Amino acid sequence: MNFIDRRATLTVLGVAVAACVVVPNVLSPYWIYLAISAVVSAVIMQSYGVIVGRVGVMSLCQMSFAAIGAWVVLRLNLSDAPGGFLLWLLLGGLAAVPVGVAIGLPALRIRGVNLAVVTFGFAVSTDIVLNANQFPGTTELKTLVRPEPFDGDGGYFILAVVVFLLIAAGLALLNRTRLGMSWLELRHSERAAASHGISVARSKLAAFAISAFIAGVGGGLMAGQLGLVVAGNFAMMQSLALFAVAILIGPHNPEGAVMGGVFGAVMATILEKLKLPQDLGGMLFGVFAIFALRSGVSQTDFTRARKRERQARKFLESADAGDRREDAASAPVEVPAAVPPPVGRAGTAALAARGLGVRYGEVVALDAVDLTVPEGAVVGLIGPNGAGKSTFIAAVTGFVPGYEGAIELDGRSIDGLSPSARAQRGLRRTFQTTVIAPELTQYEYLAIGAGRRLPKKEADELLEFFGCPPGDVPVSIVDVGTRRLLDVAAAVAARPKVALLDEPAAGQSAAESLRLGRTLAQVPERFGVSVLLVEHDMELVRAACAQVTVLDFGHVIASGPTEEVLEDPAVMAAYLGTAEVPLS
Incomplete structure (x- = not known):
């Protein structure tokens, strides 16, 4: 409390x-x-x-x-x-x-x-x-x-x-x-x-x-x-x-x-x-209505939120200004030293999708996609807008029922399971647009993501690792970029087999994005979580991923070691908008 x-x-x-x-x-x-x-x-x-x-x-x-x-x-x-x-x-x-x-x-x-x-x-x-x-x-x-x-x-x-x-x-x-x-x-x-x-x-x-x-x-x-x-x-x-x-x-x-x-x-x-x-009672009722419409929340929520935010801002102002995220734009961002992205354990698949297909009527969103995330690795999934990347994550995590193909998590089939059941089995994801209850503190949101109340030491370690403010700070006063990092931290806090991250660097500067890439590269070894990363930022992908799969119009056009795939002419053509639409 x-x-x-x-x-x-x-x-x-x-x-x-x-x-x-x-x-x-x-x-x-x-x-x-x-x-x-x-x-x-x-x-x-x-x-x-x-x-x-x-x-x-x-x-x-x-x-x-x-x-x-x-x-x-x-x-x-x-x-x-x-x-x-x-x-x-x-x-x-x-x-x-x-x-x-x-x-x-x-x-x-x-x-x-x-x-x-x-x-x-x-x-x-x-x-x-x-x-x-x-x-x-x-x-x-x-x-x-x-x-x-x-x-x-x-x-x-x-x-x-x-x-x-x-x-x-x-x-x-x-x-x-x-x-x-x-x-x-x-x-x-x-x-x-x-x-x-x-x-x-x-x-x-x-x-x-x-x-x-x-x-x-x-x-x-x-x-x-x-x-x-x-x-x-x-x-x-x-x-x-x-x-x-x-x-x-x-x-x-x-x-x-x-x-x-x-x-x-x-x-x-x-x-x-x-x-x-x-009629004065009706007028008072109308005043409350104005407050509710103005803030989008009830009057007591509005009052509590303002008090909580004032308290948190005083706390942040008393903290070291160099550690505050709002000063990041004016101060150099500390970028972790580059480390070789983990390649995973040979022959061990944390997540495997085979022949994954999704159709919306006559539209083919995914066509027989094969993708494997080795245990202990960070794998990238890239492609132009509309290539099917988010659809892939949605299908794997159970938000798109009726897909074709098979999905295995840690060697066990998860086909037919609900999204919550897949999450409980060890498959967590983030979304392109974060929707976090603003009245929660960061500690509370980590507890929701982890499915348990984390010890303070463990929660502080996660927040510091991903560059988030102190845990008592309410979500309502942190910026969009920090909320995305908090979302990633909550996914990792559950210690799942695989975390599927959908564009976690959106809203961040180039230096912050590079920092995140090198941070994600350490996640498998430090937390035991394999990662599938969906991103458009190629520098981030290079820093984090040992392997990359490229989608275009729902088809896999390249897959393999990161540098080899990014230099593939077909991949370069797809990003430059000159690739031909594959025939279904």
């Missing part, structure tokens, strides 16, 4: 403790009731924080999960089930989990507005069912009795605050796990997450399950507050309104959940008591 997150957590904890002392002893019963409503809303907002804030999924049915939790609690109360309210609250949350998983299944194939329509359809269906069937206890007029010592409104407020804090603490711990960090990566790029060995399906379903559980607990708390509930408490428009608040405020941060709960529960009453027009 970084300093900003720790300070925000302590602030929320301090406010919660103060509220538990002040609210029951100072406020009138009416305001205590509103305070309970605000905390219950904040609990439900945390479910939006998981699915909307962390994963970025447009879910419009969280109040339907809350209705399930309330229904179960009231059903158990009507039956005088053993265990009492606190156990019923837990069971209500658990009852919502399988429904959350079922609703999450469409998210594996659809997203965006289409998924929003599916989830909103579930909310509408739930609304119809609830209006046709009353909640348990309504006909019998059997209200839910709160347990001691929480039977009074003051005590129940404290219970609601404790539940909120327990959920917030659980989510804070979850954020530090691979699952929690994978949600942030899913929000920005599912392809990048899969390339790091993250199962997109499992991560999304886990998010739906956990968010449904939290919403179910919130619904149970609402039942405990009101004694009996009606369908109107969980109307579909409630889900829509809270979704809008979640987008603007950011309930995945504890302070955002509190703000969302207060805004939803007591804003109208506060305006009425202050004799202010209700």
Whole structure:
């Protein structure tokens, strides 16, 4: 947990403790009731924080999960089930989990507005069912009795605050796990997450399950507050309104959940008591919308990011200016001494593609391509734009299904495996365009790439080796070139069999590119990772690669030792644009 997150957590904890002392002893019963409503809303907002804030999924049915939790609690109360309210609250949350998983299944194939329509359809269906069937206890007029010592409104407020804090603490711990960090990566790029060995399906379903559980607990708390509930408490428009608040405020941060709960529960009453027009609430909502549109993130994310960046910049300014990347343009770049590129171990193939073919209708992107990456070697894959280089990487890593031919990793076939499964087997890649969650620190991104939390010494060694800033620096303030280096470092951090690097030197100067080439040449010996390098920079290729394969129009036109291949007339003609299109 970084300093900003720790300070925000302590602030929320301090406010919660103060509220538990002040609210029951100072406020009138009416305001205590509103305070309970605000905390219950904040609990439900945390479910939006998981699915909307962390994963970025447009879910419009969280109040339907809350209705399930309330229904179960009231059903158990009507039956005088053993265990009492606190156990019923837990069971209500658990009852919502399988429904959350079922609703999450469409998210594996659809997203965006289409998924929003599916989830909103579930909310509408739930609304119809609830209006046709009353909640348990309504006909019998059997209200839910709160347990001691929480039977009074003051005590129940404290219970609601404790539940909120327990959920917030659980989510804070979850954020530090691979699952929690994978949600942030899913929000920005599912392809990048899969390339790091993250199962997109499992991560999304886990998010739906956990968010449904939290919403179910919130619904149970609402039942405990009101004694009996009606369908109107969980109307579909409630889900829509809270979704809008979640987008603007950011309930995945504890302070955002509190703000969302207060805004939803007591804003109208506060305006009425202050004799202010209700339209002012809409104006405030509009101000938040402007901030969200301006920054592309929620208000609490925006505020946290600015504080985190200011702290990181102060840290960088206090560090040695010669080690800072932003000074690289004005200071000579230290280029490692040239070393002979590793040639690999004879007869041992870390990666082998045989007869690899990819067709898009009548267009042949790859035609029977053979390519081998020996163990312990750096192999180059070059060719003009549109030659099929990125298509080759995409096919090998599983992002292009239905290819022809066979692919083996460390002597074992990986045909038919998903991208995440191939990554878990030891095949990692980078992309031409990096999509890294800006709120992550470099340490956190390395942990995602490695699939484990790296010891600080190991992480620092990787960052220093690839010329990245200190690990506590957030990704949001590093330049594009550094992000590409960080992407390479994350791929190597996993210690895969083979790392496939797609133009990692883009955005770097000639000297920095040469430095990277000589750095990559040391990767197999230092980290035990073979490398397939896709590049246009020939000096980088010469510095890093012992062997090169050249593609043109999806065909291999040359393959062999680097210098021999680069001097081949056919290769020179292809780069000069005079090569003839091969016949298929």
